[in-house]
Amino acid sequence: MVATETMLSLGRLLRLTEAIHSGRGLAELLEELIQQAGELPEVDTVRILLTDPTGEVLVAQAGIFPYGEDSEGAQDTETRVPIGAGFAGRIAAQRRPLLVPDLDDFPVYSPALHRAGVRCAVGVPLLAGNELIGVMHIGSRKSGAFAPEAIPLLEAIAERVALTVQSIQSESQMAFSESRFRALFEQAPVGICLVDLQPDHAGRVLRSNASMSAITGLGPQALSRLLLSEVLSPGDPDRIVKATQAMAAGEISDYMAEGRVQRPDGTSMWLCGSATAVREEARPSYAIVYVEDITSRKITERELARRALSDPLTGLANRSRVMDHLTLALRQQPRSGGVVGLLYLDIDHFKDVNDVYGHDAGDRVLQEVARRLEVVVRAGDTAGRIGGDEFIVVCPNLTGSSELASIATRLHSVQTDAIGLHGGSVEVGISIGVAIGDRDTVPEELLRRADVAMYEAKRQGRRRWEAYTPQLDRASQEHDAVEALLRGALDNGWFRLYYQPIVDVSTGSAVGAEALLRIAHPERGLLTPDTFIEHLETAEVGASVERWVLAEACRQMKQWNDTGLQEVSVNVSGRLAASGQLSSTVLAALEEAGLEPHRLCVEMTERIVVEGGPAVLADLERLRNQGVSIAIDDFGTGFASLTYLQRFPVSVMKIDHSFTAGIGASPRDDAIVEAITTLGNALGIAVIAEGVEQQDQADALRRFGCDRVQGFLFGAPCPPELLDLNTSARGNEGKVTQLRRAERA
Numbered sequence: 001m002v003a004t005e006t007m008l009s010l011g012r013l014l015r016l017t018e019a020i021h022s023g024r025g026l027a028e029l030l031e032e033l034i035q036q037a038g039e040l041p042e043v044d045t046v047r048i049l050l051t052d053p054t055g056e057v058l059v060a061q062a063g064i065f066p067y068g069e070d071s072e073g074a075q076d077t078e079t080r081v082p083i084g085a086g087f088a089g090r091i092a093a094q095r096r097p098l099l100v101p102d103l104d105d106f107p108v109y110s111p112a113l114h115r116a117g118v119r120c121a122v123g124v125p126l127l128a129g130n131e132l133i134g135v136m137h138i139g140s141r142k143s144g145a146f147a148p149e150a151i152p153l154l155e156a157i158a159e160r161v162a163l164t165v166q167s168i169q170s171e172s173q174m175a176f177s178e179s180r181f182r183a184l185f186e187q188a189p190v191g192i193c194l195v196d197l198q199p200d201h202a203g204r205v206l207r208s209n210a211s212m213s214a215i216t217g218l219g220p221q222a223l224s225r226l227l228l229s230e231v232l233s234p235g236d237p238d239r240i241v242k243a244t245q246a247m248a249a250g251e252i253s254d255y256m257a258e259g260r261v262q263r264p265d266g267t268s269m270w271l272c273g274s275a276t277a278v279r280e281e282a283r284p285s286y287a288i289v290y291v292e293d294i295t296s297r298k299i300t301e302r303e304l305a306r307r308a309l310s311d312p313l314t315g316l317a318n319r320s321r322v323m324d325h326l327t328l329a330l331r332q333q334p335r336s337g338g339v340v341g342l343l344y345l346d347i348d349h350f351k352d353v354n355d356v357y358g359h360d361a362g363d364r365v366l367q368e369v370a371r372r373l374e375v376v377v378r379a380g381d382t383a384g385r386i387g388g389d390e391f392i393v394v395c396p397n398l399t400g401s402s403e404l405a406s407i408a409t410r411l412h413s414v415q416t417d418a419i420g421l422h423g424g425s426v427e428v429g430i431s432i433g434v435a436i437g438d439r440d441t442v443p444e445e446l447l448r449r450a451d452v453a454m455y456e457a458k459r460q461g462r463r464r465w466e467a468y469t470p471q472l473d474r475a476s477q478e479h480d481a482v483e484a485l486l487r488g489a490l491d492n493g494w495f496r497l498y499y500q501p502i503v504d505v506s507t508g509s510a511v512g513a514e515a516l517l518r519i520a521h522p523e524r525g526l527l528t529p530d531t532f533i534e535h536l537e538t539a540e541v542g543a544s545v546e547r548w549v550l551a552e553a554c555r556q557m558k559q560w561n562d563t564g565l566q567e568v569s570v571n572v573s574g575r576l577a578a579s580g581q582l583s584s585t586v587l588a589a590l591e592e593a594g595l596e597p598h599r600l601c602v603e604m605t606e607r608i609v610v611e612g613g614p615a616v617l618a619d620l621e622r623l624r625n626q627g628v629s630i631a632i633d634d635f636g637t638g639f640a641s642l643t644y645l646q647r648f649p650v651s652v653m654k655i656d657h658s659f660t661a662g663i664g665a666s667p668r669d670d671a672i673v674e675a676i677t678t679l680g681n682a683l684g685i686a687v688i689a690e691g692v693e694q695q696d697q698a699d700a701l702r703r704f705g706c707d708r709v710q711g712f713l714f715g716a717p718c719p720p721e722l723l724d725l726n727t728s729a730r731g732n733e734g735k736v737t738q739l740r741r742a743e744r745a
Helices: 002-020 026-038 086-094 111-115 150-187 210-216 220-224 228-232 238-248 295-309 319-332 350-357 359-376 401-415 443-459 471-492 542-559 574-578 582-593 606-626 642-647 667-683 695-704 733-744
Strands: 045-051 057-064 080-082 098-100 120-128 131-140 191-196 205-208 254-262 268-280 283-293 339-347 382-387 390-398 419-421 424-426 430-437 465-467 495-504 510-521 525-527 567-571 600-605 629-635 652-655 686-690 708-710
Touching: 026 045, 026 057, 026 150, 045 086, 045 120, 057 086, 057 131, 080 086, 086 098, 086 120, 086 131, 120 150, 131 150, 191 210, 191 228, 205 220, 210 220, 210 268, 210 283, 228 238, 228 254, 228 268, 228 283, 238 254, 238 268, 238 283, 268 295, 295 319, 319 339, 319 382, 319 390, 319 443, 339 350, 339 359, 339 401, 339 443, 350 359, 350 574, 359 382, 359 390, 359 401, 359 419, 390 401, 401 430, 401 465, 430 443, 443 465, 443 471, 471 510, 471 542, 495 542, 510 542, 510 708, 542 567, 542 574, 542 582, 542 600, 567 629, 574 582, 574 600, 574 606, 582 600, 582 606, 600 606, 600 652, 606 629, 652 667, 667 686, 667 695
Parallel strands: 430 465, 510 567, 567 600, 600 629, 629 652, 652 686, 686 708
Antiparallel strands: 045 057, 045 131, 057 080, 098 120, 120 131, 191 205, 191 283, 254 268, 268 283, 339 390, 339 430, 382 390, 419 424, 495 510, 495 708, 510 525
16 A cells, blocks of 8 residues: 555656746746645645745745634644744754654644644655755645655655745846846936946946936937946046956956046036946956046045145145145256245234234235235245245246346235225235245255345335345344343343433423333343344334333323423334324323323334324324324434425424534534424424534534433433433533443443
8 A cells, every 4th residue: 555655656746846847936836736745645735835034934835724713823824934833843943854643642743733633744844955945744634644755755846846946036036136236227326337348348338327327418329339438537548448458357356447527518527437347157247337426526625635735814825835835846946057936925013903903804914915926926936825924935946046036026016005904904014035045955944044034124124025145044043032032021020211311402401301221131231222122123022012111101201290301202113103003002001101191202213204104194193182292213314305294293303313423523414403403493393402412512502493402411311210300411521421331331
């Protein structure tokens, strides 16, 4: 009986084998298998379950399961069976066949099958190599219906089923992947194209998506006639051609390239292509190339690079960039002939512009100066702002210092026109230092030399340019030393005011005093102005020192209120005059001391008056209207014309000591002094002669009609407590030399 059943099973197996190779779909195949298995002798139930993608659950696919109502809810009737649970789950977990001759003896294997009347069951795993595909099991209501000899036949069937299911699933997954790839390819937001890697057509575009056409402005047919190099980098195709050939030869598997292209509409853009080879068998067949429009990124990168190397306020090169250009210019300069020029520019009194008009106005000044620089520099020059109010210009390939001088003169012209601001305008001066170097010059050293020359321009009166010479190094060192001295004097309270009497020539009594600055140094003793005064105006602490002088002089004059002294004179610098803060600074000092304005005289040189312009005139008029006297110091030595005496509210003219010294010895000097005195009297301007050291000079001045005199004949500068208010010239003439030496000691 067993042999007969075995032969029948082999016949059924042949039919199953034919079914497996019939090329049916998965569902159709499984259904056919179930039907044929159900026709086997003694077979009442058949079921095939396949693993889900997680590999943890069996999912029922098809089966013959004619159980009664008592099996409802049984685990094996469920659609999903966990691995390890129930009859099928145990087979899957153990990965080997399971035969139960009589379920009455082993109800634990599958209570559902037992309750459904199945007495004998056998199942095998569906294995494709080591991969579990699923489980197939059959059952019979007859105890012992299946003998162990049936298991190899079932395993053979299971192997064929497993391999076929695996093949069908792979084909299905591949079809799904292709469909998904096609959808992604067509709908991708980036350009994608397939590029041929066959030796005879390497680099040719095979296929492209809609985004590729949108990016390039070329349709699919137009793209298919092009090589990838023509799409990505028409201006420099060689590098892409070489990379594509290397990929076709299997030397590289991917590469990336960027290129600038022009669309059919004339607009230019940047593209980035990333290619990856796809192999079929042993050699690459084609490449997938992702193409992206990176124009916005390139613009951003260029802007970031520009900002990294440019001054954000003016748009000029910043310090880093301009030093790079200077280094390159020096390195490329031929050894024979030619030089590199460097100009160092600094805006005079720029801090005062910020203080008076505000930082927004200061920024406007910097921007306008930068704009003017760009207009006058040569095409190959580099103008840059290196900080604050400092600019430099690199001039490569100069023939010599004369050409640099010509450039400096042009650059100096940027200060000729006033700069318009909200509610007015401001005139700015520029001091320029120039230096030249060759390929052996260190860039930082050339910058230092130009800086030294610039400070020399400031010491020489500002609004000019100076060329570097080795001799300036000593002057620069002296300036730094004096700067340190001035800062130390301010911080430590070493400044002192000495006063020299101004005498009424007719009475011999002191009617005023000029405040003169000294430094009481703890180690060097009393330092006179010739030690530091020429550096004071350019020093960083200069403005603070001037405020201190004004405040101290006003305070002292307040103490002299009842002594008969009419006024105190204080010298102001061109820096304070040009700052626009002259009147406010002076009036603040008067208010703080509680001193009446008519008790103060502000002295300034002719140069300040001439160069001051409308802003200085407005400040002086405000002071004069408040009652403050205005004196022109060293009159006759500068460039002031009678027009300035008419325009400016001048109260006093002080005749320079160089003219006073020539009285009685030079008829020319006599004539000049008498003319100045006559002019002053005619205009109602008081005249003071400085540097009177001899009695015959005082007598001559009295004859000329000079009101007041000042000099060693009447007293040397002294501390306020030693000032003789009832001074007399008698007996002092012989002491003049001694007083002069004491003053200069």
